[in-house]
Amino acid sequence: xxxxxxxxxxxxxxxxxxxxxxxxxxxxxxxxxxxxxxxxxxxxxxxxxxxxxxxxxxxxxxxxxxxxxxxxxxxxxxxxxxxxxxxxxxxxxxxxxxxxxxxxxxxxxxxxxxxxxxxxxxxxxxxxxxxxxxxxxxxxxxxxxxxxxxxxxxxxxxxxxxxxxxxxxxxxxxxxxxxxxxxxxxxxxxxxxxxxxxxxxxxxxxxxxxxxxxxxxxxxxxxxxxxxxxxxxxxxxxxxxxxxxxxxxxxxxxxxxxxxxxxxxxxxx
Numbered sequence: 001x002x003x004x005x006x007x008x009x010x011x012x013x014x015x016x017x018x019x020x021x022x023x024x025x026x027x028x029x030x031x032x033x034x035x036x037x038x039x040x041x042x043x044x045x046x047x048x049x050x051x052x053x054x055x056x057x058x059x060x061x062x063x064x065x066x067x068x069x070x071x072x073x074x075x076x077x078x079x080x081x082x083x084x085x086x087x088x089x090x091x092x093x094x095x096x097x098x099x100x101x102x103x104x105x106x107x108x109x110x111x112x113x114x115x116x117x118x119x120x121x122x123x124x125x126x127x128x129x130x131x132x133x134x135x136x137x138x139x140x141x142x143x144x145x146x147x148x149x150x151x152x153x154x155x156x157x158x159x160x161x162x163x164x165x166x167x168x169x170x171x172x173x174x175x176x177x178x179x180x181x182x183x184x185x186x187x188x189x190x191x192x193x194x195x196x197x198x199x200x201x202x203x204x205x206x207x208x209x210x211x212x213x214x215x216x217x218x219x220x221x222x223x224x225x226x227x228x229x230x231x232x233x234x235x236x237x238x239x240x241x242x243x244x245x246x247x248x249x250x251x252x253x254x255x256x257x258x259x260x261x262x263x264x265x266x267x268x269x
Contacts, residue, residue, distance in 0.1 A: 004252065006086035013085045014056045018092065020133050021045040023125045028136065048126050048133075049102060050094035051078060053085035060141040062168065062262045063134035065127055066093040069151035069232065070111035072104035073097070076237045077150075084148070087255055089262075090140045092130050096123055096153060106237075115152045123156045124163065131164060144168055146189075146258065151175050151231060158193075162186030169261035171254055174199055174231045177206040184213035190220040192257045194250050199231040224253055 020026045024045050050073065055061060064084055068077040073095040084091040095102045097114055099122065105111050127147065134140045146169035149157035154175015161170035167189045174196045177183070193210070195202060207223060214221035226233060226246040233243040234250055 004255065006083070007088055008055045008057070008086045010082065010086065012056050013053055013082055015051060015053050015082075017049070018052050018133065019047050019049050020129065022048045022122075022129045026129065026133055026136060046099060046122075048094050048129055049098045050092055050130075051081065052090065052092045053078075053081045054090040054139055055085060055088060060139055061088055061090050063131070063137075063140045063145045064089045064091045064258075065130045065134075065145065065147045066091055067123070067127070067147065067149035067153035067157060068093065068096060069153070069235070070115040071106065072111075072114065073102070074104045074106075074237075076235055083251075087258070089146075089258070090134065090137065092134060094126055094130055096126065098126075118152070120156050120159065123153060124160055127156070127160050128164065131167075144262065146170065146261065148254070149173065149175060150234070154193075158183050158191065161189055161191055164188065169258055171257065173234055173250065174202070177202050177210060180206045180210035181213040184210060184219050184221060185217050187214075187217075187219045187221070190222070190257070190261055192222045192224070192254065194234075194253075195223055195225040196229050196231045196233055197225055197227040198229065201231070222257065224250065226250065 066081050073093060077093055081091040081093045096118060097103050100114060100117060103114060131145045134145060135142050143166045145167055147157045147160055148171040150173045154172035155178060157170050157172050161167060169189055171192045173194045210221060229243045229246040230241045232238050232241040234247045236242050
C-alpha cells in the first residue's frame with residue numbers, strides 16, 4: 001500500500017508559541033487594546049504554555065489538542081503535531097509540566113517523577129482552556145475540537161470526552177483505564193483507544209468493561225489492539241519500545257477516525 005500523502009506539506013504549516021491563563025477567561029484583542037499594561041503585568045493565574053501548528057491556507061480548520069506523554073513537550077510530540085497539522089488540523093500542544101517549570105526529559109526515572117506530580121484536575125482545566133483559546137483563533141472552526149493523548153495523559157483525555165460539550169473526537173494512545181465502565185456513560189464524542197498488546201497496566205478485564213459499557217450506553221468506542229507491542233510503541237525516539245509497523249497502522253487508523261469525526265466540519269470549512 002502506498003504511503004499516505006497529507007493534503008499539506010511541511011512548508012505550508014505555520015507555528016508559534018502560545019501562552020494563556022488556565023481556568024479563567026482568556027484576554028481578547030479588545031482587552032489588550034484597553035489595557036496598556038496587559039503584556040507586562042505578572043499574571044496571578046497559572047499559565048498554559050505550548051506550541052501551536054496550523055495550515056497556512058485561507059479558511060478555517062478543526063482544532064486538536066495534543067497531550068504529551070511523561071517525557072514532556074519534546075521534539076517527538078512536536079513532530080506529531082506537525083503531522084496532524086499537515087492533515088488539516090490546527091494543533092495545539094500544551095506543556096502539561098508548566099506548573100513544574102516546563103521540563104523535558106529522556107530519563108525514565110525523572111519522567112515517572114514528573115508524571116506522578118501531575119493532577120488530572122489540572123490537565124482537565126488546561127484542556128478546557130486550550131479549547132477556549134482555539135475558539136478565539138480566526139483560522140479555527142469554533143467549537144469543533146478533538147483531543148489526542150499519549151500514555152500518561154491518555155486516561156485524562158477519556159475523562160475529557162465525557163465533559164467537554166460539542167467535543168468531536170478523542171483518541172488515546174495506550175494510557176491507564178481507571179473505572180472504564182464509569183468513563184463511558186458520559187462520553188460526548190466517538191473515542192478511539194490504541195491498546196499496546198503487552199502493556200499489563202491495562203488488563204483484558206478493563207477492555208471488556210470498556211466495550212460492554214459502550215454497547216450498553218450506545219457509545220462509539222473503537223479499541224485497536226497491537227499484539228506484541230509495548231506501551232510507547234508509537235514513539236520512534238524510544239528504540240526499546242518503538243514498533244514501526246504498529247505505529248504506521250495506528251497513525252492510519254487515527255487519521256481515518258478523525259476524518260470521519262470531522263467530515264462535516266471540514267466540508268463546511
